[in-house]
Amino acid sequence: MIRNLRHAYLQPLHTFSLSISGSFHSSRSLFTHSNPSPSLSLLADRCTSMRTILQIHAQMIVTARILDNYAASRLIAFASLSENGDLKYAFQVFRSIEQPNLFMWNTLIQAHAQAREPWLAIILYKTLRARAISPGEHTFPFLLKASARIISFSTATQLHAHIIHLGFETDVYVSNGLLHVYCSCGLLTDARKVFDEIPQRNVIIFTTMISGYAQNCEPKKALGIFNDMGFAAVEPNEITLCSVLSACSKSGDLELGRDIHNNYIQREGVELGPILGTALVDMYAKNGCIEAATEVFHEMHEKNTATWNAMICGLAMHGHVSDALKLFHEMVGVEKVAPNDITFVGVLSACCHAGLVGVGREIFESMKRAYGVEPKIEHYGCMVDLLGRAGLVEEAERLINSMAPPLRPDVTILGALLGACRKHGKIDIAERVVEHVLKIEPENHGVYVLLSNMHAEAGRWGEVVRLRKVMRTQGLKKVPGFSLVEANN
Template identity: 55%
Template structure:
């Protein structure tokens, strides 16, 4: 998007409420503007919707200030939408924008609540709602779904109850969309009893409300109640649609409800639903997560169209359940199709390499991410490579890879390296790893136990005694059944 050179740099003055001078009465020589002509440049609001970076948005913001367009709520709302909701946005900037508007409309409040609800700090959405109520702004029916999204992320029954009371207060306790989000909020916050009570009190229900309640039971490992409610829904004439069936299948995948998943699959076949991408992928995922790999593969093969998510769930399912060779073959088959892999694809492939001990292929795949596919490895990919190198005895190379990471290593990655040190007797690296782990968690008793065992295996009894004294002085005790890392294959 081209921006004129006259656009000025944004600064703190941009968030001050603009001073609008009183218009002088037009002189007889003035040209009278027709009534239908807009006094402000209309293109600025449209440009805000086409921004791809905060830099561009700041330039448009500056132009709006210069042209006095910013006091128009529609123009300000376009700026707010990008900064609050775009992946390239800035929630701090969005908050300042909202504060700079003299009388923000409901759309603007809702936009920022929505952006905060899906951010890493969803509690700030609740705080913003509280601020909105304190200054006398009445929420609308679109406010509560965004607010309840924040409550679901927080998994707070208390917050759900407080929002529920607000819903009743403003008379939206029978609104389908609001009630649906309340049921979901209670369900994911271990408040299933409250969710069911709300469900039962609804005089009318739509298929979405039925589906959300079924998913709540399934995700809470209460498969029998989920299946009974699903059957009741169908018996009462509510025919599930593709999206609702996909949601139920996803719940079955998360909770390990294979029996229910199979019955849903039978229902899909009986009713003649087309296994399009979303529904078909949900079936593959459900079977793969539950270890029914033959059925997962059958559903996968019979899908007329697949996207990268479909390929990923099949590759990951095979890798997690020990079918590394098949997972890698599927990845090579993917390269022949017109579907590009993403970062999740490589997590599955590298996990398969770990299970199969295929170090050379794993190195090749890891290096190809950036060099061939233009995908920057994330910490999960580094973790897989550290695990692969450690299992293969390449402890020093694994340590060097950790040191080259653009992020600080976490306990999980360091734990994988320490486990490899224990398996291959590399005390020198283990000592360095233990120091790093203790900086992250100074009362981590497990690292002392691992290192002490390594000293004992090497016959270094003085070091064993020294560690025991450290553990005794710090009152560190090995917790029964505690393990530093997951079980080895």
């Protein structure tokens, strides 16, 4: 289907346009369009369903209004961009037009950029250029969005070259699109170069750069851009504050996070909606200020799943197990908020902290049965850690063996089971785990060392000698560990 669709984009417009053109000759003797009332274009703009748009399209054909590119563009706009539209139908209308204007091209590019197959927006752009049609400044933000979604560095750089060649690099929306695509590809140096070359930076530009740094684990650079924003006298908006609070969460900058809360949000009377409120709860929770996080959480009038997750995970992280479990039951039982996979990571982590095997087992088993949430590797990891700490090593091994494709145990989850084996002296299980780890990482020498130590603790010196010979034969050496301490200058 994708191959056929791509082929369709690259073909001349023949069949569909001919069938419509044929209907004009038979209709012009019956209808005149000197006084088309009501306006079919206006009706198309007010349309709410494909059934209605089909009727309007039929009337446009009968009255020859379809020859007017503006009228045809209204059909394409609804069919491609509306929630109730039909992108395939929009493309059929587009192909029926002998000379579609740039607005029509941009509309379809925009629709594909936000649809399931964003790379088709790039193909449309290539077709547009092949027909010697010049793109406009409104074309590139959608193309850059598509490039960001497919995380294509090569596409982004080619589009950047076209933008410079056509002189659109000073357009704020184009520049913002370039920032976004480079940040999405992890190319922060390129993003920063674009940012530095923008002469007039508004709140959108600053926010995109801050968000890019924060999402790519560069919180200190994100906060540096926020400081520059202040010097430039550009007022932050809600999205800016969310990005900065995210950076504060990752960098541990509680002082700045609290300053934003007090001097921006409270002083300006900014309402704590679900997005900003969740960012604030998360910032306080990750910085260990559970009391402040709880206060903000209860102040919020509207909460979504992410808000509950931030509070539950924060409580679990800092050992407030009973409060985390109580909040979970309030979430699903009283407020009827649907949990997701992140919710269960927080709840199972709380169970691990307190060693609540029965509660953890019950919650894990209820994930799919009661809430329709498929367990992921993180949930299995929590359960293996919980069971292993409680000495239920055999059950932990059975749980790992029960994992069905596409899930497969990784080195982290096997390492947790191996640690439990050493703690509880389960050498036979440890040997099977080591064999499993070596299938994933053949050069992982650490498991040999741990298994050798277990044999030594059990007085099995023959096995110790054998394992050391294996390590020498394979040339395995223990890599020295290191620690990193960052001190203020």
